[in-house]
Amino acid sequence: MNEYSVLISGAGIAGPALAHWxxxxxxxxxxxxxxxxxxxxGQAVDLRGLGEVVAQRxxxxxxxxxRIVHEKGxxxxxxxxxxxxxxxxxxxVGDGSPVTxxxxxxxxxxxILHDLVEEHTEIIFGDRITALSDGVDGVAVTFLSGLTRTFDLVVGADGIHSGVRSLAFGPESQxxxxxxxxxxxxxxxxxxxxDSWFDMYNxxxxxxxxxPERGGTAKAMLAxxxxxVDVDRRDVASQKRLLHEVFAGMGWRSEELLAAADADDDFHLDTVSQVHMEGWSCGRVALLGDAGYCGSPLTGMGTSLALVGAYVLAGELGRAQGDHAAAFSRYEKVMRPYVAASHTLPPGGVNGFLPKGRFMLRMRVLSARMMHHWPMRQLVARLLDKSDxxxxPEYG
Structure with missing residues (x-):
């Protein structure tokens, strides 16, 4: 192990994957x-196409x-x-399949990823980065705890509301x-x-x-x-009140699912959003996964983007032999087409996910039935596949 050092913000999926590579x-x-x-x-996540290839490597x-969740579709x-x-x-079959x-x-x-890296990676829990000072010899980092340290590079793998991105690139709204x-x-x-089905009612x-989840529980989605109405992502109580207003009188299991949301301390609500950036690096700071190129939950590509991005970023840093600028440039060049393809929303986008009228709801059901048959199945498969x-790359 050499003296080159990288600080990674975020211990979810992208962070440990990067630490491994x-x-x-x-x-x-x-x-x-x-x-x-x-x-x-958190909910079930999909390993698709190239994401599965990286997981195999x-x-x-x-x-x-x-630990697979057995789901029929x-x-x-x-x-x-x-x-x-x-x-x-x-x-x-492929990266863009609606179900995998x-x-x-x-x-x-x-x-699984944490177990892969814990023996060789320092992990600091209960702290976060509050300031970055990018210099010629490294990045001086200040933590909320008051700790200060210097690293050669900093990588933000801290999700769509990335603190590293805000510090190094500017406000989230950009x-x-x-x-x-x-x-x-x-x-x-x-x-x-x-019955092992992912049931959806609109x-x-x-x-x-x-x-369905492994172990007999299930994850409810409320969209x-x-x-x-302005939704404060930090005010969970007001979010739950809003859900009761939005879903009042809805059929199926609405009352049961609203009660489950009320009782769940880990309930999470957020916008369906994408992250678009002209570049994912600034000096000695780079972004990975949702922090740099979230495609939104509608694409189902978040896990694959995180795994593939971690593999490419680490591989290019290894190839560059300390030239981080060259490594970041290659990382963007390799990943940009994959990210662009993964930002492509399913047919209809948000309106396909949440049709606004009953006619469009009927048309979506009809389309789903038609997808079982040639040539619609082949046409949609080509539109959805991101694997090409x-x-x-192969990295040594």
Whole structure:
């Protein structure tokens, strides 16, 4: 291990993945995470296309397969729970498939990645970066705890609301694009038999869904089109009150899911947004994953982008032999086409996800039924597949 040092902000998926590949390149890293411990909650995430390829190169696929969430696919239902149309997990193949065969709880994947790096990576919990001073010989970092240290490089892998991005690049409003919808998650501890389907029920402008989890629980998703009401992402109590207003009188299991949201201390609500940036590096600071190029939950590409981005960034830093500017430039050149393709929303975008009228709801069900048949299946598969957007390099 050489004396080159990298500070990574964020211990989710992108951060530990980067620490693993940096270690393989002989580069020392430190992870700082503002939470007091690993965040093991969150919804199921998909390993798609190149994301699965990188996971295989990491050697973690046997552990991933031990913890797979067995899901048959997506099932559209009516207000009584009756099936309207299905999109099985094996309907499409590739990065952009709406549903995939390899799904794992975000917390499980986080734990697997943490186990991969904990023996060789310094991890600081319960702290965060509050100031960065980029100099000729490194980045002087000040932490909330008062600690000050200097690193050769700093990487923000701290999500769509990245603190590193704000410090090094500017306010969030310059880069985060709100797509016009909100999406909330909560755990349902006794969801009853779901028959391994991801059930989705829509009414105009709003959606309720239940997705099975490993261990018998389920994750509820509550989505709604922008109502013009300002939602404070830090005020969870007001968010839950808003949910009751938005979903009042909705059919299916609305009362049960609202009660689950009320009871869940880990309930999370945020905008459906993308991050668009002209560059992902500034001096000795770079961004990775959602912090630099979030594609929104609608694309389902967040995990794959994080894993592939970590692999490429570490590989280019290893190749550059200390020339971080050259490494960052190559990282952007390699990743940009993949990111651009992964920002492509599914057909209809937010309006396809949350149709605003009953006619469009009926058309979506009809489209889902047609996707089972040639030539619609082949046409949609070509539109969705992102795997040819990048030639994944081999790094020594």
């Amino acid at each position: 940096l270690h393989r390149q002989g580069i020392r890293s430190t992870i700082v995470e503002q939470a007091p411990d690993l965040r093991l909650g 990491m050697g973690i696929m046997p552990r991933v397969r031990e 997506l099932r559209y239902i009516d207000r009584t729970g009756r099936e309207l149309a299905t999109m099985p997990a094996d309907l499409f 065969e390899i799904e794992i709880m975000k917390g499980d994947l986080t734990e 880069f985060v694009v709100h797509l016009g919808a909100y999406l909330g998650y909560c755990t349902v501890w006794d969801a009853g038999p779901l 009414e105009p402008g709003r959606m309720l869904a239940l997705r 709604f089109a922008d109502t013009g 957007a990048i030639a994944l």
